[in-house]
Amino acid sequence: MGTVVSRLRAATLSLALLTPAGMARAQDAAYPQAHNGDGAVTNGYALSRWAEDWTEKADPAKRDDPLDRLKYIPLDDDGDIYLTLSGELRLRVNQTTNPNLREAEAQRQDINRVVGGADLHIGTHLRFYGEIAHGGISGRNLGVPAATLRNDVVIQQSFVEARTDIGEFDVGVRYGRQEFTDGPNLLASQRDNNTIRYTMNGWRFYARGSKLRFGAFDFRPTAYGDLGTGDDVDDPARRFSGATVGVMLPRTFLGNSNLAFDTFLWRRHNDVGAWGGRIGPATRWYLGGWLRGDVGRVNLDWSVNRQWGYYMTQDISAWQAFIAQTYRLGKSKTAPRVGVHFDYASGGGGYGNGKLRNAYSPFGNNIYYSYQLYLTPSNLRAVTPNVSFSPVKDVRVLAEYEFAWRDNVHDAVYRANGQPFAGTQNGTARKIAELARLQAVWTITPRLSFTGRYEHLKAGAALTDAGYKSSDFLAGWLSFRF
Numbered sequence: 001m002g003t004v005v006s007r008l009r010a011a012t013l014s015l016a017l018l019t020p021a022g023m024a025r026a027q028d029a030a031y032p033q034a035h036n037g038d039g040a041v042t043n044g045y046a047l048s049r050w051a052e053d054w055t056e057k058a059d060p061a062k063r064d065d066p067l068d069r070l071k072y073i074p075l076d077d078d079g080d081i082y083l084t085l086s087g088e089l090r091l092r093v094n095q096t097t098n099p100n101l102r103e104a105e106a107q108r109q110d111i112n113r114v115v116g117g118a119d120l121h122i123g124t125h126l127r128f129y130g131e132i133a134h135g136g137i138s139g140r141n142l143g144v145p146a147a148t149l150r151n152d153v154v155i156q157q158s159f160v161e162a163r164t165d166i167g168e169f170d171v172g173v174r175y176g177r178q179e180f181t182d183g184p185n186l187l188a189s190q191r192d193n194n195t196i197r198y199t200m201n202g203w204r205f206y207a208r209g210s211k212l213r214f215g216a217f218d219f220r221p222t223a224y225g226d227l228g229t230g231d232d233v234d235d236p237a238r239r240f241s242g243a244t245v246g247v248m249l250p251r252t253f254l255g256n257s258n259l260a261f262d263t264f265l266w267r268r269h270n271d272v273g274a275w276g277g278r279i280g281p282a283t284r285w286y287l288g289g290w291l292r293g294d295v296g297r298v299n300l301d302w303s304v305n306r307q308w309g310y311y312m313t314q315d316i317s318a319w320q321a322f323i324a325q326t327y328r329l330g331k332s333k334t335a336p337r338v339g340v341h342f343d344y345a346s347g348g349g350g351y352g353n354g355k356l357r358n359a360y361s362p363f364g365n366n367i368y369y370s371y372q373l374y375l376t377p378s379n380l381r382a383v384t385p386n387v388s389f390s391p392v393k394d395v396r397v398l399a400e401y402e403f404a405w406r407d408n409v410h411d412a413v414y415r416a417n418g419q420p421f422a423g424t425q426n427g428t429a430r431k432i433a434e435l436a437r438l439q440a441v442w443t444i445t446p447r448l449s450f451t452g453r454y455e456h457l458k459a460g461a462a463l464t465d466a467g468y469k470s471s472d473f474l475a476g477w478l479s480f481r482f
Helices: 002-009 066-071
Strands: 081-096 107-122 126-140 151-166 169-178 200-208 212-223 238-248 257-275 278-295 298-311 314-328 337-345 380-389 395-405 431-443 448-459 471-481
Touching: 066 081, 257 298, 278 314, 298 337
Parallel strands: none
Antiparallel strands: 081 107, 081 471, 107 126, 126 151, 151 169, 169 200, 200 212, 212 238, 238 257, 257 278, 278 298, 298 314, 314 337, 337 380, 380 395, 395 431, 431 448, 448 471
């Protein structure tokens, strides 16, 4: 397997098995794309660029500008073999006061991302996809930037995929380096907050009908170096495997609804797990359910998972529950929404000899809790009311206020990398923080957008008793995609 993967990485193109819209396969029989495990597509664009379908650009009448020609480049007379090019340029500035929640000079990060991708379709059954990326960073008080923030060039994705139809099912397998997001966002995400995206190496199988789908995978994460493409390797210490079964529920379920339900069983092994200052092997199993979609004007995103296994000599017994819902105040899709999310992640045992009750997310979206990455769903209880609205056309604003507490006061407060805030395990206070967050996204054109974010973290006694401070975070970035 290692030899084949290394050859795939040496290329900037990869093969994939997606049937383009309007070609051989009837799209009304496909599993809804928003729930099929590849991620949502908005205005033609997706976070994982291979999830996009630009076959409509084969028609010159549907090309709006010269860049549209890059979305469908026929390589034979019939148009069965074609190439889609994609790219992104992102310029971003972050400003953080009291970095690491210690009283210190503010940190400023000036970050740039450049990504180029190529998607080669050979008929309806074979596809190569490849993506290269560059990440740059400068600023003040940076410390030592991680390879996901500063990297001259990486082969970010490179996979081959083949597909076919078996009855009403679209069946395929993808092999190589790829993004994986087939699960709740707080467990598995692209981590777009990074400059270089989080990717996995291995295989993923899928079978999708109109109402039922099945998926299975076996991956090792990418361990990025920062010296070029040659030092980006499969992480030998970690392995992530599992399976998912999904079903589209009847429209009459809970009234007029459009709901998907997934159940998943995952296994994550780590030779260098770390809790309580100790490092050793850990195997953690996840059994969970995920309900999401719309019921009238209510949008639901509910997931619960049970975790078990072992860490060194400790048995693991943990839970997570993420219960988010919003209500649309008008008939329009852009009408204001009000909502609240309740989040629970068990804690305890990280500094003891009994069962390890700290929940852990494989590679979830931590900015959901803190833009500064100072919280993660381990030993955490959180309640977050929120409202989103469009003050003017093409601008969407989200405002949230979060209250966060420890589940177990005898365990530490944990940050996004899974590491504890040193000394917090010695306190007895439960309250971690209150966080006020504001985000505005201005879609200037379908390709060009500007995002602004602000957060104030007011440290609670669980942090201040250990000497930690409050912090402000301000960021803005301009993103251009084609």
